[in-house]
Amino acid sequence: MFINWALGELNLKIVYYGAALSGKTTNLQHIHARTPAKLRGRLISLKTQQERTLLFDFLQLEMGRVNNLKPKFKLYTVPGQVYYAASRRLILQGTDGVVFVVDSQAGRLAENQESWYTMEQHLIELGQDLSSFPIIVQLNKRDLPHVLSAAELRRQIDIQQRPCFEASALQGNGVFDTLKAAMNAVVAQMRRAV
Ligand SMILES: Nc1nc2c(ncn2[C@@H]2O[C@H](COP(=O)(O)OP(=O)(O)OP(=O)(O)O)[C@@H](O)[C@H]2O)c(=O)[nH]1
Ligand SMILES: [Mg+2]
Numbered sequence: 001m002f003i004n005w006a007l008g009e010l011n012l013k014i015v016y017y018g019a020a021l022s023g024k025t026t027n028l029q030h031i032h033a034r035t036p037a038k039l040r041g042r043l044i045s046l047k048t049q050q051e052r053t054l055l056f057d058f059l060q061l062e063m064g065r066v067n068n069l070k071p072k073f074k075l076y077t078v079p080g081q082v083y084y085a086a087s088r089r090l091i092l093q094g095t096d097g098v099v100f101v102v103d104s105q106a107g108r109l110a111e112n113q114e115s116w117y118t119m120e121q122h123l124i125e126l127g128q129d130l131s132s133f134p135i136i137v138q139l140n141k142r143d144l145p146h147v148l149s150a151a152e153l154r155r156q157i158d159i160q161q162r163p164c165f166e167a168s169a170l171q172g173n174g175v176f177d178t179l180k181a182a183m184n185a186v187v188a189q190m191r192r193a194v
Helices: 024-034 082-092 106-125 150-156 175-193
Strands: 002-004 009-017 044-047 053-062 070-077 097-103 135-140 164-166
Touching (some): 009 082, 024 053, 024 070, 053 082, 070 175, 106 150, 150 164
Parallel strands (some): 009 070, 009 097, 135 164
Antiparallel strands (some): 053 070
């Protein structure tokens, strides 16, 4: 969180985290496509020739008011491929909340578990208290066959009681429910902190 008092701006950072190909970039693409241009900036994607995230995607949104401040939400994605761990840690620095994007396909369970574990390790290293830090979970790719049930994913990944949203980012279902929950959670956490 960063407040620019001169401009009356409250800057809040939300990072979309998750295993490779889970659909993080697709979430930002949908948000960008469906948000009025005056409320959002450009979608900046640093990607490989194969359309995989190389460093991050970035999208800024201006939404509503918090007290007398204009909140600016800075949305980032991390690169999911395993060898980009250092970039993921860097991108998580200073974040106010995380959207963890799960690939619901049964064959991707181990990657989701591994990604969840490394997210927790990075957040702990960055000094976050996991019991209060806002983490919203998106169970993505619900449109595909062979997906695990929400209950099974909750059991197999250490989601605990965190809010979960079923989604198909490709079709756009559940993308804004997830985003709104994340925005509300970081604003609520910021209110508790100040
Ligand atoms: N069927 C289906 N495909 C999806 C969904 N979300 C994303 N995809 C597809 O999954 C592939 C990977 O999506 P990305 O958004 O690039 O995944 P990512 O998590 O950003 O991947 P990395 O940048 O490598 O970490 C693309 O082909 C998307 O079109 C979904 O809900 N349903
Ligand atoms: Mg990506």
